[in-house]
Amino acid sequence: MTLLLLLVHGLAAAVLWGAVTHQALAVSWPARGRENGWWGALRSVHPERYALAVVVLFCFTLALGALLYPPFRVDVRAGYLDAQAPWGTGLFELKEHAAAIGLALLPLYWSAWRDPAVAGARRGVTLALAAIVWFNFLVGHVVNNLRGL
Amino acid sequence: MKPSSGPAITVGMATAYALAVLHVLPRLYFYPRVGLWSWSAVAIEPSISWYGYVGWALVGGLAARWISRFVPWRTPWRLALIVPLLVLAGLFWAQHAWFGL
Numbered sequence: 001m002t003l004l005l006l007l008v009h010g011l012a013a014a015v016l017w018g019a020v021t022h023q024a025l026a027v028s029w030p031a032r033g034r035e036n037g038w039w040g041a042l043r044s045v046h047p048e049r050y051a052l053a054v055v056v057l058f059c060f061t062l063a064l065g066a067l068l069y070p071p072f073r074v075d076v077r078a079g080y081l082d083a084q085a086p087w088g089t090g091l092f093e094l095k096e097h098a099a100a101i102g103l104a105l106l107p108l109y110w111s112a113w114r115d116p117a118v119a120g121a122r123r124g125v126t127l128a129l130a131a132i133v134w135f136n137f138l139v140g141h142v143v144n145n146l147r148g149l
Numbered sequence: 150m151k152p153s154s155g156p157a158i159t160v161g162m163a164t165a166y167a168l169a170v171l172h173v174l175p176r177l178y179f180y181p182r183v184g185l186w187s188w189s190a191v192a193i194e195p196s197i198s199w200y201g202y203v204g205w206a207l208v209g210g211l212a213a214r215w216i217s218r219f220v221p222w223r224t225p226w227r228l229a230l231i232v233p234l235l236v237l238a239g240l241f242w243a244q245h246a247w248f249g250l
Contacts (some may be wrong), residue, residue: 069197070181078195088245096199097170097240103232104162104206107230109153118156128234140195 002071002149009064010140016057017137023050024130027123036117047126051113054129055106068114080147088146095139102132155218156229158210163233165209169202170240177201 026047031040073090080089109129110123168174178187178196192194217224 066200066203069180069199073195073197074180087248090244093244093247094241097237097244100166100199100206101163101201101205101237102242104159104166104210104233105230106224107155107158107162107210108153111153112226115153115155117223118226119152121156123231124230125180125226128230132237 002068005064005068005146006149009061009068012057012061012064013133013137013140016054016061017133019050019057020054020126020133023047023054024049027126037094042142048113051110055110058102058129060104060132065068065099070127074141076147076149081143085146088143092143095136095143098132098136098139099101102129102136103128107133108138150232153223154214154217155214156226159229160224160232161216162206162210163236166202166206167236169205169207170243174205201249203227206211221225 022042022045026043026045029043030047031044035041035044077092078087081092105125105128108118109125111118112125141149155190165174169176175188176190176198177200178195178198179185179189179200180187180194182195
């Protein structure tokens with residue numbers, strides 16, 4: 001069951017990573033007119049259409065991570081990382097703080113994509129959320145490679 | 150959630166999370182090996198404080214949403230963006246001992 005949860009957590013994180021990266025690119029470097037090629041197509045998407053998916057995927061991925069925390073705390077952190085690779089514990093501490101702050105950013109993110117009065121925040125909050133997702137995605141892989149569940 | 154209350158909720162959540170991590174708010178522990186919740190620490194037992202921190206963040210968000218209904222101004226989005234990022238920077242710095250810094 002833990003392995004299944006971990007796989008779904010990883011897959012959800014991958015989909016979230018793709019969605020928020022796509023959105024961040026489209027809002028930061030929007031395509032001008034009709035652009036051909038991969039780079040142009042990547043930036044030609046409608047970034048507002050990603051907002052709901054990003055919110056749902058972020059919450060879903062975080063909830064799965066929260067479910068996986070107890071076995072991680074006992075089997076991985078207490079059983080290995082704290083003694084053998086404390087920097088891995090430190091990385092995970094950063095990951096959990098980043099996830100919580102990402103959760104806190106979601107109401108602003110939602111407002112930015114739904115309320116014209118907050119539209120000025122779109123680029124900044126999307127880039128911040130994308131940076132958190134990238135960081136947590138990479139740290140999750142590193143910590144899991146150090147000692148998997 | 151009304152979209153207009155988003156910035157206030159974000160500020161409330163980030164502030165409450167920081168206060169929880171700083172132990173200004175009561176610390177809630179979950180002990181996964183025995184499956185117990187407690188407000189007090191048991192030194193030899195692995196515990197998870199993060200659930201409590203996130204719980205406080207959600208309470209902070211709800212409180213900020215409620216308060217925002219009674220104030221005549223809107224929380225500036227720049228403030229709502231900078232507060233969580235400053236909190237995150239401080240939290241990252243607080244973990245430097247894990248990396249031998």
